[in-house]
Amino acid sequence: MAKKCPDYIQDLNDYLDGGMNPELCAEIESHIGECENCRIMIDSLRQTVTLCRDGSEEPLPEALDKRLSGLLRDRWKKKFGKQRGQDC
Amino acid sequence: MDEKQLVALARSGDFDAFARLIEANKQKMYGLVRRLAGNEQDAEDIMQESFLKAIDKIDQFRGEAAFGTWLSSIALNEARALYSKKRQSDLKPIEEYLPGSGSHGDDHQDSLRLFDWQYPHKMMESAELKSAVDEAIAELPYMYREAFLLRYIEELPVREVAELTNQSVASAKSRILRARLALRDRLSQVFEDRYGKKVS
């Protein structure tokens, strides 16, 4: 029985990210040669990940960075007591 | 001084060593946390709680993993704890992302076509595109967002995503695919609206 689009969709990530057995890979390739929806699906799924990776990383806000440093120092003192090498 | 030495010093109470470890990892960690959180306020809370937990647990860290990986796993636990309290909707089943497959498998529905993206960068300015992408990620229910980000932004293999999220490999795999399909769907709507306006 011939496979239909929904039979392929479960395997699309393996197809896109690699690690699929060559037989199934060839089968999918032959299917997208004939099926416009699956061709679009694969192309846009690939672009989805590219677009998510493109977004530049948000920098750590300076105010948060400062607040965290202070917080860390306080908690550390609570846990370990006065730091060695300090106040001597 | 390498990381192992810094960890040993930190475990014996040397704050400067700990601060250096944090310094080396905080930017990357914020990058992950900011996207996991979906908004800045939650991201700040998660960062804060994770750093404090890292101090509380530093004695238990034996350096089996890199310090950054250990920090990330603490942040993931914090984020999960925060979002497990919030009601999250689920995503639709995988097959329903194909047009016409939601109903009876009716062949007449095959006339439904997916929208062809072509080149989003040509149709939208990059700032607009970026905010559309960020929004789409933030809209994902937490467990899907987490799986997707670990797989594609942190670039971890599926097996490690499964470990970090306490899921079987099969379940992690399914979450990653559903997240990817849902993001694709959301972005497709945005592009269809946007392209339509440009063309007319």
Ligand SMILES: [Zn+2]
């Ligand atoms: Zn198809």
